[in-house]
Amino acid sequence: MMKFELPTLPYTYDALEPSIDAITVEIHYDRHHRGYKNKLNNALEKYPQISEGKTIENILSDINSIPEDIRLSVKNTGGGYYNHNLYWSILSPNGGGKPTGDLLKAIEQNFGSFNEFKEKLTIASNTLFGSGWAFLVVNKSKELEIVQYANQNSPLSDGKTPILAIDVWEHAYYLNYQNKRADYVNAIWNIFNWKVIEKLYNKAVK
Numbered sequence: 003m004m005k006f007e008l009p010t011l012p013y014t015y016d017a018l019e020p021s022i023d024a025i026t027v028e029i030h031y032d033r034h035h036r037g038y039k040n041k042l043n044n045a046l047e048k049y050p051q052i053s054e055g056k057t058i059e060n061i062l063s064d065i066n067s068i069p070e071d072i073r074l075s076v077k078n079t080g081g082g083y084y085n086h087n088l089y090w091s092i093l094s095p096n097g098g099g100k101p102t103g104d105l106l107k108a109i110e111q112n113f114g115s116f117n118e119f120k121e122k123l124t125i126a127s128n129t130l131f132g133s134g135w136a137f138l139v140v141n142k143s144k145e146l147e148i149v150q151y152a153n154q155n156s157p158l159s160d161g162k163t164p165i166l167a168i169d170v171w172e173h174a175y176y177l178n179y180q181n182k183r184a185d186y187v188n189a190i191w192n193i194f195n196w197k198v199i200e201k202l203y204n205k206a207v208k
Contacts (some may be wrong), residue, residue, distance in 0.1 A: 021193045034082075094195035177197075
């Protein structure tokens with residue numbers, strides 16, 4: 003059985019301050035993210051052939067092929083593993099600003115302007131009830147779309163490719179922002195790595 007690994011965090015725990023504090027990054031990455039990875043591997047042990055030669059994207063994109071007795075567990079833990087992989091990869095201490103090139107054109111075409119897009123994604127993040135995620139995805143028509151997903155569900159299971167993720171589980175922000183989710187969502191715009199997000203967009207629309 004091929005075991006999934008925890009990706010190396012591409013910066014130090016304190017690198018995203020003041021937007022996200024060091025203790026939150028450490029606990030979020032080393033306990034929550036690692037926990038999803040461990041539980042995913044445990045869930046897959048019963049059917050080792052499922053993960054052989056497959057990425058987590060392959061598995062989540064074909065979730066209905068997973069045996070029913072472990073499907074919900076793989077959906078939850080695999081989604082948690084994948085969503086966090088994406089989340090950490092699109093943040094950077096040198097982030098902020100706005101995208102360029104084809105991604106910016108697509109944003110302006112789909113949402114009117116970058117500022118309108120920012121407002122809509124911010125609203126999606128702040129209005130999601132309970133725990134979950136707000137994503138910018140490339141849908142089956144190769145168009146951009148803002149979506150909300152509860153818990154650790156993944157847009158991949160609906161044929162959509164996420165290119166930007168905002169984690170609005172309380173563990174993502176509560177130590178520093180307490181119940182002020184909106185302040186965290188506002189701050190995260192200062193650390194988006196648009197170069198990485200642009201690469202994910204270009205790959206998704208090919």
